[in-house]
Amino acid sequence: MEVKVKAAEGLPIQKVRSKFFGSEAFFGYLFVSPMVIGFLLVMFIPFIYSVYMSLTDWKLLGDPNFIGSENYQRLVNDPDFWEVMKNTLLFSGGLVPINIMIALLLALLLQRHLPGIGFFRTAIFIPVMTSIVVWSIIWKYMFGTDEGFINQILDVFGITGPAWLYNPKLAMGAVIVVSALKNVGLNMVLFLAALQQVDKNLYEASYLDGANKLKQFWHVTLPMITPTVFLTLILTVIGSMKVFGQIYVMTGGGPGNHTKVLVYYIWENAFKLFDFGYASAIAIVLFVIILFFTLIQWGVRKRWVFHEQ
């Protein structure tokens, strides 16, 4: 290939153009084409189509009618939608800090080379590989009202446990905890990798300067792993916006609407009520929200990420 390209350089421009099909650019495009075609077919075209769907009243059966922005107007006036928005933010607001903090804490605990440490690392990572449906069903049983594992334990101490998943004050909390435990292992592994890359000399130097453990963590460890903190933050926030499986299995959005989140609401409108137009409109809103968060995070990362290349 090299040879061909070099030979082409010596020829007049018209000939170069005609030889596009042998050129480096041609092969470049050829190499990216599976990815680009895949992206166009399964991401971009469906995305554009769902924007169109959000402007129709498509009920899945029958033909879609163009109704302009009616779905979006309906959305603004839909009290359920606003409650669902609130629930989604509540879920993210609960999950993200819990997840990141526990992951970091676990990573700090498990970064030492102690005998048998591999067992604990594996144990915490296993839920990540478990299917979310299996995980949620098991927890649904554990949260059982009378015979559930958790309430049985409470019973030993003479406490009558609540109906975890049917109490509007507790259901969201239960789902958040279950989700955090499911995915905390992934963030922990990312943090472990980051912690092991921190230069040991920095700890020695700060020790000589009289920094205690807490100060070392605050002024050495944390600044050095901010790129990872940033990465996990983006992943966790976006992941939390897209939560569905846990909610579907454990609460079905209930009690009432108390755990109904955006993706569940999209699913419900599309596949339970068959209102594809409206569901698409909500999906577009979710897209804009995630885009917004991503832009904010990318915008501020330069200011608080210590050493990104």
Next chain:
Amino acid sequence: MIKKLGIIFLVILLVAVSVACNKDANTTAPKDKGSKAKDEQVELTFMMWGNEAHQEVYNKLIAKFNETHPNIKVKMESVPFPDYQQKITVLAAGRELPDVGWVAERMVPQFMENGILDDVSSFKDDKEYNMDDFFPSTLDLFRKDNKLYGIPFSTPPEVLFYNKDLFVKAGEKTPNEHVQAGAWNWEQFEKSAKAISEKGTYGANFFRDWNTWIPLLSHTWGYGGDLFNKDQTKFTWNSPQGVETLKMLDRMMFKDGSHPKAGEQVSFESGKIGMFFDVYSYVSRAREIKDFAWDIAPLPEGPKGRFPMLGQAGYGLFKGSKHTEEAKELLKFFTSQEGIQATSTFFVPPRESVLSSDEFVNQPNNPPAESIKRAVIDEMDNARLQAGHIEWQKIDNAIQFGFDELFGQLKKPEEILKGMEDKIDPLLKK
């Protein structure tokens, strides 16, 4: 320049790919036709939500069908019930509907409204088929404007499955004994439920997965109330009768402890439930119970009578089938006396000749014949069909919302029913 060329190249590639795909479709289609012309080989898809035992019965039935129709291959597909309506709707949108499939009572309004079911009223012209054998009331659901959009195969009334051992252990009279004494009413039901409950076992359960509230309507009906008015334009459950129904559930859950609390995962098969409400078709699961003795009984009665809910499932012929005639043949066979007889292993048959036959009653591990007669056959006339509504899913959501409030003890039954009314009345007016 190269950039532009690249884009052009990509477009060409895309077009080429899509053309290639189309070409494939074009070349395979005539091939099919060619083979059809030769030996008339046809493949039909039959969709259902049955379990393996159901499928086994159908495999035998289809083999029988192939004796007379060797050219028709039937492919059976099972989709879990909770996803069934969704699946059919999605397939309809993609114009890939099965040829024949099961439909349940509350899916029918949506399917009919959207015209995805085909007319099968021509069946009644076939003397041998003997349409008059069907109980006329079982066909009502599928009838619209003098056309028939399906044929029922299962019309099970709601019955009470009860754990005999728990009654014996508590020294209580069983529901069937109460029935014989003429005293099986809702007050007695509540008392019995309380009497057989103890820690870890519950007297009764109305719910499966905490969203099947519909058996509770039998209580309201027994006291003269109803869910909607006659022409389905008003939600009427917010009535003294409805309040009493919710209060009974509330008492059983929170005062007597005779009904599991929401979130509890406990099934009748586990032996921890005394009385369980379900349609007779559940018998296919109950037959596998080995750990305790069980039986079926009619539902308790109220001052106005005994009104079990009538479940209903039928076959639909879906529109857009490439082989309508063959699909009709299959449907006719499934709903012939022979077909209904075969499926009556599990389902309460809508044909009079089959319902009164001994084969329906004498299945291995069935409850005693007299119980079946008392709880199923004799109750057919009392049974009521809770018709669906085109907005059923939204109505169901609103009612479910109310029950969640009851489960969480957030509101009083009166307030809960008022909340349901406020949400459901606008849906009915549409």
